[in-house]
Amino acid sequence: MNETMMLPVEHRGTAYEFPLTIVTLGYTYQLHVQIEGKTLIFEMDDQHQYRVLSQAGDVKEVNKSLVEAIVSTLQSL
Template sequence: MNDLLELTVEYENRTLTFPLEMYRYGYTHRMKVIMEEVTVIFEPDEEGKYRAIIEDLDPGKIPSKGLLAVISDTLSSL
């Protein structure tokens, strides 16, 4: 069963809220965040932080590295 949540982060003096879907992936889990037109998958890495996997490789749609880092840090702190 997938859990549908909202993820709120602070980035560049703005509060941003994104839909978040958490689901099992083998023996671990992944979190799908929909950011405008781009779906970004976050999965735990070996250090206990989250890495981003971007499904849509259109360079014009890729979110900023700073925003991805803020989301990763927020997920790690949960």
């Protein structure tokens, strides 16, 4: 079951909330975050750090420092 919740993120002194959906895939999961009309897919790598997987060009269209702030927030959970 995929559930959607709001992910609070602080970026450059502004508080944001982005819809976050946890998608289970067998023994692992992905975090789908809606940002500026795009879906960015976050997945934990072998070093237990989140990396971004997405459709072609989606990450490039989103502010890089905002993506870094989201990764930082996810790491702190």
